[in-house]
Amino acid sequence: MEKKAQMRTMFTSSEWDECKWSKTVKGKATYATVMSITFWNGVNLCLKVFAPLVKVLRIVDADKKPSMGFLYGELKHAKEAIKEALNNIEKNYQPIIEIIEARVKDRLDSPLHFAAYLLNPYYFFKDMGIKLDHEVMDGFFNCVEMFYDANGELQSHVVNIELPKYTHKEGTFGKSWATQGCAENDDNYNPVKWWITYGNHTPNLQRMAIRILSLTSSSSGCERNWSTFEGIHTKKRNRLDVHRLNNLVYVQFNAKLMNKQKREKERNVDVLLASDASNAQGWIVEGGDDEEIDPGTRLTWEVVGEASGADGMFQPRRSSRMREFHEDDFQSEEEEDEQELNEFDFEFDEDHVLEEYGEEEV
Structure with a gap:
């Protein structure tokens, strides 16, 4: 998308008309694609849909701070951003949201994810209504039962005494600098450090929050x-x-x-x-x-x-899958058709994806 103007200029230049590739089938198809308004509208729509999801993936893959406390919240924000990108028209965004929710189900909606979402003040202090979400609270209660297993008294103390102090911003949780410390998700903010600083009046909940928010969510x-x-x-x-x-x-x-x-x-x-x-x-x-x-x-x-002290020198290995491309590697449509089936090894289509491909004209 950033090179849209340059690409269009290239295909309308005299150099392209004189180029031998402009006479091939693929060259003509590429020219039609680059000059198509529908194609660029589709690219723009894809960027709007995938940009929020790519942001989630990059947060998960980053190694500056643990990502468990951000995964569920950022997924929610990503779905909201996708809806806004599609003008909040349900028939447009619903298929995409259904795909995301199908992938999330039984993978990214565990009690750990819900508890981390509740215990991350970056999300909770912006939306106190999170405590009214029954899925989030059920997940938190399950984590309490597992974390303080076979200790009903301590479980009751965490849920009935310490948790309300956090959810109602009592004590140090209600200090202005505590709110300011989690207002922005920047390089200075880390939910683990936040709990170490402000969670001293709820030691059992603090210990649980630090343990959960210190988890990663990627291998x-x-x-x-x-x-x-x-x-x-x-x-x-x-x-x-x-x-x-x-x-x-x-x-x-x-x-x-x-x-x-x-x-x-x-x-x-x-x-x-x-x-x-x-x-x-x-x-x-x-x-x-x-x-x-x-x-x-x-x-x-x-x-x-x-x-x-190892014998010999270590030399990085060059992957056999990498090779350089030269102009001779490119062939016209007619030349490629004769060699196409002999050059590629096709894998078994286990999911029957190819049966549906091409049924609708893009």
Whole structure:
């Protein structure tokens, strides 16, 4: 969408008319697409619908603060933003909301999610009506029963004595600076730190809130470690003992975190929440941000090997799935049709998606 004007200019230029690709079937189809008003309206609508969901995914994937306390609340905000983007016309937004709710059901609506939503003052202090939501309160009660299992007296004390102090903003919860401390979800706000500061008069509820709000809701950190393990534990280096292997992963992964934090300070921007999606590429694709790392601060494989005492130098592996594209890779429609079936291995369509594809003209 940002390059809409430039793309239209390119396809209306004399250079495009003289280009051999403009005579191919795909070239003509691309020209019709780029010049179509309907296509760009669809792109704009897709951005309005998916932008709130992408924001939720980036919050979940961020590693500055735990995301459990924000997931349910941000999902609610995302659904409201989608409704507004579709002018609050039910027939337009209802199919999308149904898909989201189907994905959320039995996955992101557990008692932990509800309790974290209630105990996060960023949401509760803005909407005191959350305590009237029976799903949220039932989820919180279930968490109390599990957290203080087999201790009915303590459960009763948390629910009947300590919780009302929080929900009615009594004591330190009612201080103006307590409200100001959770008014904005910025880099300075962390619900765990907020409870440590203002929850001293409700020690049992404080302990429960800190434990729940300290949870993550994504396995991204583990997956990044798996990629690091893959790069270290190769076939030629499979005799490393577990202790040394863990130390190598610890050194390399934390070096990446240090470089990431350094870049954030230099840019003064959150990599995963930035408006420029390319800033997150380094975490999405392995090695995607290698060029942005200062060579003076890069922790090379040689240094890691020397520090660990491992035999040989570590060399990052190049993925066999990556290749460069050249002009010769592109062919006309007629040339591609002859080779198309021989070049691709098709997977079994288990969900029968292809049966419905193409029934309606886009």
